[in-house]
Amino acid sequence: MDELLRVENLIKKYPGVTAVNNVSFHVNGGEVLALLGENGAGKSTVSKMISGVEQPDSGRIIIEGKEVHFASALDAIKKGVSMVHQELSTVGEMNVAENIFINRQPINTIKFIDWKKLYKDTRTLLEEFNLKIDPHTQVKRLSVGTQQLLEIIRATSTDAKLIILDEPTSSLAESQVKMLFNIIKNLKKKGYGLIYITHKLEEVMEIADRIVVLRDGCFVAEKEVKETNVNDIVTMMVGREIKQFFGEELKKREISENYYLEVQNLTSRNFYHDISFGVKKGEIVGIGGLIGAGRTEMALGIFHAHKRDGKILLDGKELKINSPGDAIKNGFAYVTEDRKKLGLYLDYPIERNIPVMQYDKFSNRLGSINWRKVNTYVKKEIEEFNIATPSEKQLIGHLSGGNQQKCLLAMWMGLNPKVIIVDEPTRGIDVGAKSEIYQMLKNLAEEGKSIIVISSELPELMGICDRIIVMHEGSISGSVNKSEFSEDRIMQLATGVKCIKEESAVIGGTQNGK
Amino acid sequence: MENEIQKGSWKKIFASREIILILVLLIGGIIVSIITPVFATSTNILAMIMSITVNGLIAVGMVMLLAAGEMDLSVGMTMAYVGVVAAYLNAHGLSTALSVIIGLLVALLIGFINGYLVAKVKLNAFITTLGMNCALEGLMLVMANGRSVTGITNLFKKLGQGTLFGIQYPVYILFIIVIVFDLLLRNTRRFREIYFIGSNASAARLNGINVSRVKICLFCFCSLCAGLAGVLITARFGTASVTLGSSTAMDVITACIIGGASLNGGKGTVWGAVLGSLFLAMLSTALNLLSVNIYWQNFATGVILIAAILMDAISERRKGVGEVISL
Numbered sequence: 082m083d084e085l086l087r088v089e090n091l092i093k094k095y096p097g098v099t100a101v102n103n104v105s106f107h108v109n110g111g112e113v114l115a116l117l118g119e120n121g122a123g124k125s126t127v128s129k130m131i132s133g134v135e136q137p138d139s140g141r142i143i144i145e146g147k148e149v150h151f152a153s154a155l156d157a158i159k160k161g162v163s164m165v166h167q168e169l170s171t172v173g174e175m176n177v178a179e180n181i182f183i184n185r186q187p188i189n190t191i192k193f194i195d196w197k198k199l200y201k202d203t204r205t206l207l208e209e210f211n212l213k214i215d216p217h218t219q220v221k222r223l224s225v226g227t228q229q230l231l232e233i234i235r236a237t238s239t240d241a242k243l244i245i246l247d248e249p250t251s252s253l254a255e256s257q258v259k260m261l262f263n264i265i266k267n268l269k270k271k272g273y274g275l276i277y278i279t280h281k282l283e284e285v286m287e288i289a290d291r292i293v294v295l296r297d298g299c300f301v302a303e304k305e306v307k308e309t310n311v312n313d314i315v316t317m318m319v320g321r322e323i324k325q326f327f328g329e330e331l332k333k334r335e336i337s338e339n340y341y342l343e344v345q346n347l348t349s350r351n352f353y354h355d356i357s358f359g360v361k362k363g364e365i366v367g368i369g370g371l372i373g374a375g376r377t378e379m380a381l382g383i384f385h386a387h388k389r390d391g392k393i394l395l396d397g398k399e400l401k402i403n404s405p406g407d408a409i410k411n412g413f414a415y416v417t418e419d420r421k422k423l424g425l426y427l428d429y430p431i432e433r434n435i436p437v438m439q440y441d442k443f444s445n446r447l448g449s450i451n452w453r454k455v456n457t458y459v460k461k462e463i464e465e466f467n468i469a470t471p472s473e474k475q476l477i478g479h480l481s482g483g484n485q486q487k488c489l490l491a492m493w494m495g496l497n498p499k500v501i502i503v504d505e506p507t508r509g510i511d512v513g514a515k516s517e518i519y520q521m522l523k524n525l526a527e528e529g530k531s532i533i534v535i536s537s538e539l540p541e542l543m544g545i546c547d548r549i550i551v552m553h554e555g556s557i558s559g560s561v562n563k564s565e566f567s568e569d570r571i572m573q574l575a576t577g578v579k580c581i582k583e584e585s586a587v588i589g590g591t592q593n594g595k
Numbered sequence: 596m597e598n599e600i601q602k603g604s605w606k607k608i609f610a611s612r613e614i615i616l617i618l619v620l621l622i623g624g625i626i627v628s629i630i631t632p633v634f635a636t637s638t639n640i641l642a643m644i645m646s647i648t649v650n651g652l653i654a655v656g657m658v659m660l661l662a663a664g665e666m667d668l669s670v671g672m673t674m675a676y677v678g679v680v681a682a683y684l685n686a687h688g689l690s691t692a693l694s695v696i697i698g699l700l701v702a703l704l705i706g707f708i709n710g711y712l713v714a715k716v717k718l719n720a721f722i723t724t725l726g727m728n729c730a731l732e733g734l735m736l737v738m739a740n741g742r743s744v745t746g747i748t749n750l751f752k753k754l755g756q757g758t759l760f761g762i763q764y765p766v767y768i769l770f771i772i773v774i775v776f777d778l779l780l781r782n783t784r785r786f787r788e789i790y791f792i793g794s795n796a797s798a799a800r801l802n803g804i805n806v807s808r809v810k811i812c813l814f815c816f817c818s819l820c821a822g823l824a825g826v827l828i829t830a831r832f833g834t835a836s837v838t839l840g841s842s843t844a845m846d847v848i849t850a851c852i853i854g855g856a857s858l859n860g861g862k863g864t865v866w867g868a869v870l871g872s873l874f875l876a877m878l879s880t881a882l883n884l885l886s887v888n889i890y891w892q893n894f895a896t897g898v899i900l901i902a903a904i905l906m907d908a909i910s911e912r913r914k915g916v917g918e919v920i921s922l
Binding site: 134144153154155157158159164166169170171172173174175179183184185186188192193196 | 615788801802805862
């Protein structure tokens with residue numbers, strides 16, 4: 082098949098980080114190219130440049146032999162590039178049909194939208210994907226997985242020649258993934274070119290023809306799928322031996338006999354139901370599941386960020402937590418997955434961020450802050466958390482993702498919490514910082530903290546956790562001990578194929594441990 | 596996935612704000628006319644409709660801006676200033692047609708400046724249009740020297756006072772504009788973009804919608820509606836008053852919200868906005884006829900506005916859309 086897309090020497094810099102550094106590759110018609118790499122490797126940035134959302138600092142994008150310069154997503158769409166973004170880009174207030182046919186609704190002779198045809202076409206498309214939804218349904222009433230499927234339907238039903246799928250399966254059930262793969266195979270036959278971005282390497286082996294691996298923004302390798310295997314790909318992606326990557330073995334750690342933290346029957350009408358589990362001192366418990374399974378919501382529930390029912394016990398005593406402030410006073414820390422929106426004050430320097438919850442500690446009786454003490458403290462923390470920055474006056478927004486994440490950890494660890502919930506602790510940060518954060522979490526476990534790690538990346542959970550609790554559609558679908566860790570088992574629980582509640586010896590609910 | 600399938604459609608009809616408003620208007624009208632028979636006379640009803648032409652016209656432009664997630668607080672002074680400009684030119688010998696056209700061009704320019712500052716320069720719409728409102732008031736007072744502008748020609752006056760089949764021209768103008776823009780907003784791709792932008796602007800952008808261009812157009816259109824309202828009100832009174840428009844923006848936004856629009860964008864219809872205006876007009880007429888103290892009118896309007904958004908909030912909650920982090 083002919084060459085559809087070629088990118089040459091793409092470079093994109095953001096303040097503090099070179100996101101894409103001299104990347105070149107091509108895509109042929111009738112082929113699926115898997116773009117691989119860890120979080121922060123630059124896959125999303127590359128695809129955003131190809132789809133016109135971002136503009137490269139330098140380099141060339143050539144479509145069917147002609148160099149193009151996209152000023153916007155619309156330009157790219159006009160030139161036949163369609164993209165399914167990792168972040169949902171559905172429009173909640175509008176209905177299913179209008180979301181799928183956004184800006185290309187069928188029209189009649191007087192240019193009015195042909196509603197009948199719109200809904201008929203939508204029904205046909207929905208049937209192809211085996212989705213039983215009314216085309217009139219407002220999209221905000223649908224689950225995240227269904228919304229993502231709508232986006233895929235939208236992208237694949239345009240007359241684009243090149244389709245970019247960025248993590249299309251991250252919140253799909255297995256049956257839906259199969260449907261997607263059938264559709265991709267059909268598109269291949271019709272001569273479409275696809276760029277497939279994913280973390281799930283089995284999917285790559287099944288659907289892709291060729292892979293391009295990126296690491297830290299740089300091109301690492303290009304291979305035919307037939308000539309490679311999962312282990313090779315992992316080594317190329319990570320660039321080092323995986324064992325040490327998750328931090329040193331814990332030798333001095335003492336895990337308590339009883340559950341230190343117990344969550345009992347935590348329920349919130351909108352997000353999760355009847356969540357019960359326990360965490361021991363010194364234990365790292367992972368929470369796995371698909372996007373939209375209610376993991377973050379559940380964690381925020383423990384933190385009482387919204388109204389919910391259920392009990393939280395610490396050391397056997399029930400806590401009265403009525404607000405995040407209460408939770409913090411009781412020794413809880415919640416390190417958010419969304420450090421930019423919910424974690425940091427981006428327009429403020431490091432020295433104003435790290436001590437933000439501890440000003441009391443540095444004030445005298447009249448409430449006047451001793452800035453010199455604050456400054457000494459901040460400098461100490463920057464060193465301790467190995468934050469790479471020219472000075473403590475640097476704006477947090479200008480740091481790289483990894484250093485921002487370390488600042489966020491420093492901000493919370495300064496409170497000396499007893500229960501630490503970290504939500505997607507390594508999202509969008511480079512490999513080095515990831516490894517450091519794993520080590521930090523392990524050190525905290527060694528200090529006797531109870532740690533809960535929420536993550537969508539299975540290797541990460543399996544690398545650092547003692548036990549993984551899996552959630553599916555707002556409930557706990559099972560729990561897996563370290564000796565039984567396998568991606569298959571966890572994915573089965575996460576997609577709801579299997580539910581092993583009956584083996585719930587390790588799932589809490591029992592008073593004070595065993 | 597079963598619960599994603601929608602329920603019966605008659606429920607949907609009752610969920611529509613327009614239907615609720617029509618029912619309220621009918622039932623309210625019947626009750627008031629039983630108490631004071633004057634209410635149901637054709638003169639009174641016509642007067643009521645005539646009284647909403649100004650705010651109703653502006654509401655058509657405003658509801659589209661609200662649907663796109665923006666607002667324009669400068670409509671009051673745009674209206675007054677355009678009225679003064681057109682009257683001034685007309686009184687100084689320019690033909691009626693030319694005076695009106697220049698007035699409307701001024702409105703267009705105001706809208707473009709608002710739109711450019713908000714959509715391109717990314718200034719906050721609230722502050723930008725608030726500033727514009729203040730600036731225009733100053734300009735108007737300078738131009739009119741602080742007094743009403745008089746001396747407009749009879750032809751100009753006819754725009755607001757002339758009748759066809761016993762109904763004044765402005766009512767027809769409002770009616771035509773409402774019908775046309777309601778059809779466009781419901782049925783054309785270009786206008787549907789407005790809802791996508793208001794509901795999720797970044798998604799709209801990713802889907803290839805030129806967000807800033809649409810917003811600039813909407814600011815221009817809203818200003819144009821206000822300008823036209825200014826021309827019509829000047830024609831109707833025969834003078835361009837400098838005391839008009841101080842509460843217009845708030846009244847119009849109130850009407851739009853009662854009609855189902857939201858300051859968060861993504862919602863609102865032309866008919867809803869007009870029915871909202873009509874509802875407020877009926878409320879004040881009814882309270883007048885029932886000789887309720889005029890100050891109670893403000894109170895009633897305020898309570899109804901809050902009740903309208905309360906209704907939204909409650910129905911959202913019942914449909915199960917909750918906040919993960921409640922403040």
